Amino acid sequence: MAVLDRNQTDELAPSGLNCAQFNVLTVLHRAAVPLAMRQLSTMMAVQPTNLSGIVRTLRGRGLVKQVLNEADSRSLLVSISVEGEQFLAKVLPAHWSRLEGIMSDLAEDERLTLVGLLERLVHSIRVAEQARDSGKTNRNVKEPAATSKSTIKRKPAIKTAVLAKAKPSKVSAAKKKLRTSSA
Numbered sequence: 001m002a003v004l005d006r007n008q009t010d011e012l013a014p015s016g017l018n019c020a021q022f023n024v025l026t027v028l029h030r031a032a033v034p035l036a037m038r039q040l041s042t043m044m045a046v047q048p049t050n051l052s053g054i055v056r057t058l059r060g061r062g063l064v065k066q067v068l069n070e071a072d073s074r075s076l077l078v079s080i081s082v083e084g085e086q087f088l089a090k091v092l093p094a095h096w097s098r099l100e101g102i103m104s105d106l107a108e109d110e111r112l113t114l115v116g117l118l119e120r121l122v123h124s125i126r127v128a129e130q131a132r133d134s135g136k137t138n139r140n141v142k143e144p145a146a147t148s149k150s151t152i153k154r155k156p157a158i159k160t161a162v163l164a165k166a167k168p169s170k171v172s173a174a175k176k177k178l179r180t181s182s183a
Contacts, residue, residue, distance in 0.1 A: 024055065036131050
């Protein structure tokens with residue numbers, strides 16, 4: 001994973017953003033509504049305390065907005081700003097091309113396998129975090145849902161690039177195969 005981080009760090013260096021900041025922007029870009037910090041931290045698989053500084057920096061650069069959550073005045077909602085959208089409009093086309101280049105050596109079935117393995121890894125991490133937070137082991141965390149066209153747009157950038165050429169029906173078949181092989 002460090003090699004992917006270095007690759008993205010090199011790509012983002014001219015913009016002055018780090019990987020975490022860029023990832024926050026892309027998650028907010030794909031979100032249909034402003035997100036509470038806890039929602040955003042869950043979508044990014046990071047702790048809310050780690051996210052606060054990232055959002056503060058992006059807000060300082062005018063790339064995100066924060067407003068009081070009317071439903072819960074103890075929390076703030078975060079959304080991408082017009083400037084953030086304009087920034088992504090300039091950066092994302094080259095970013096997607098770069099990701100497609102990284103994945104170009106993988107056949108469609110290899111991309112599908114990679115997606116399934118990444119989802120299982122994320123699930124394992126969430127189980128471990130939940131166990132750590134609750135002080136006990138809990139294997140009852142819900143398995144990731146099957147990937148379809150409607151969910152691809154909400155997936156992390158690398159996963160979307162992996163799926164760029166994959167057909168949704170093949171994604172479901174590959175995930176089913178992975179689940180039965182691990183059972």
